Amino acid sequence: MTAPPTWTSRIHLDKLTGVRFLAAILVVLFHFTPPVQERMPVVLQNLLSNGFVGVSFFFVLSGFILTYSYATPSGMRGSDRTFWWARFARIYPLYLLALAMKFPVYFVKGEYSSYLDAAIDFLSSVFLVQAWIPTSVGGINPPGWSLSAEAFFYLLFPFILPIIQRTKINFTSIIFALWLASFLPVYLLHSNGIISDETAYYLPLFHLPQFVIGVLFGWVMVSSPTGHFATISKKISSIIALGILIILAFTRMPMSTLNNGILAPLFGILFIGLAQGMSRASWLGSSGMVLLGQASFGIYILQMPVGSWFKYLSGLGSGELNGSQILIYIAVLIIFSILAFKFFEQPLQKLIMRIVKSRSDAEKKGTLAEH
Template sequence: MKTLTNNRFPRVAALQINQITFTRFIAALTVVFFHYGTHAFPATFSWLSESVTAGPIAVNYFYVLSGFIMAIAYYQPHNPAPLSKRKYWIARFARIYPVYLVALLLMAVASSSEVVNNPLALPLHVTMLQAWVPGYPMTLNNPGWSLSVEAFFYLCFPFLLALIYRTGLKYLTIVCFVLWLITQFILLTGINSPEYTGKSLLHDFVYYHPLMHINAFIAGLLCGVLYKSKADSLKSPNPVLLLGSLLLIVMLLEFRPFFENIVGYKLAYTNGLIAPVFLLFIWLLASTKGRIQTLLSHPTLILLGEASFSLYILQKPVYGLYNRILEPRLGLGEVADFYVALILLIILSIASYKLFETPARTYINKALAAKPT
């Protein structure tokens, strides 16, 4: 087996999963379309619009994938070893915080009136606690709410991994299933209640609170542990199965309104409802070898996947600056403006990954991880 080449992880994992990396770029792209491109091709296709603009659901995919990747990177099935919490937390901080902070400061400058009128917003964002307080997840750089949730996952991960080493998968699987049931009950009850309105405190709790998403991360973690335990004996699946799992995701997205009419309730896929289908796709893609693996492991696609975090967190500042500075001068039209700004965002994201994210991560890891406790 080849070694994992993704340099985000301090440990080396004896698995080749580069074919998954590009899916992060596609997922991040749906978030951009959700926020800015609902009027642009291919979102204008009625039979693809729900998938192309599935940004909030793509964030749930990120959470599932994050748990899976953490297991691949850190779980040691044949040689369990305690994880250094300090080094792990420093590594995760170094990975997400520098560009997160840059994007936040850009939005704080652009939204100075919001900072003045709502003095709690900036401290909550700086400390990555905004998702815990209803009313604040969508303030300032609103995509940052998901990083507030992800930070909670990173805080929990060493303890979850230790629990797996100590008791196996059984008890955490039960906990995950119970959390999943509770989450879906709270979410579906909440969004179908007469008191529910968009942008309300109830809305913020059911959609953004970290405890409403932990089930997805744990599900990904459990799947990753199981995958890594069996990786040596797994065979590459039939490509038809992989394509079928992808089509199943698309069908669930596109036919959600139809399903809502059948059950008579609003449905939300944002909090893990279709996490099992995501896991099926991730498992099959991670197991895939041959031409598909080679194609998706192309350096260009891997680079786009690695730059997807900057693309995601910088989208609001970049589109905001474009709309203020370039759009009035270029006069291209609404759709053209979206794509020009998107190209600019992709270029800046790659530059951020190569020239800022990676050097900053290396510096922080060397500076902080080397210090004695």
């Protein structure tokens, strides 16, 4: 899978930005609709009960987007350090805001068994390692576990990409091997009681194959966008999208398979189709959907903090939301996330990267002065 002689220019992936909103809101509905699902049609119950698959979707998408954004014919654009700072600037400010919003609720409600556990939960969350600690994976802000996994993926990405670029093994064979590795060992270990729920569902190492599958599909997209595999993916992407929807609406797969990448290759094909302009999904690239997609990280990571404060301010305490309250909560969450993106997440991201750039420029000048 070496790069071809010609290298294509990159285009904006507006449809992939828009589809992020759908994945994020599906996870939110998975968390907040169980009390009202029994009154829904079975198909809708299945779809919402399978909503946790949105996290798997994001893992594959992350590998795809990073490769699309950073891959060059022979390596990675920019230095490893700049890449890591860029990822820190992208996720950590809003992640920390969500943690700060949720911690008072966590502490006041006593969502911990001892002060030591609370300290471990807090520190592991601050340093993004909670997914490696079974007792802290739910921690203060439960959706944060996936950011702990993403931090692990970001750490490895500068080393994974060159390996994929140099490998001579057939693309389809690698995808198939990674696909089996993503869910089969976890399913077998978990179903036989060898590993716990927390380890099976959340351990970052078990989710790494999904991320690498995304990297592989991203490499195909940037290195051979008119090649055989990419062309076929574009042609069948609409069918794949329908197939994913049917699977989620008409089946109930074990969490250890659906959460761990059993649909990862289908997501990869869908991403290539959307990136290459899937005509039937043009609405995903509209300005409104792009804005919602830009706010999707906030929708995902702020869902529990906003939900907790929404319940408190509504006088519900620990009670469950009814149907109308869920709709109001989702509207509040979306508006809050858009505002957070516009006035907190984006400005801080730019500020951090300006600081990083100025320091990097200063170091370069110092190095030149020494010579």
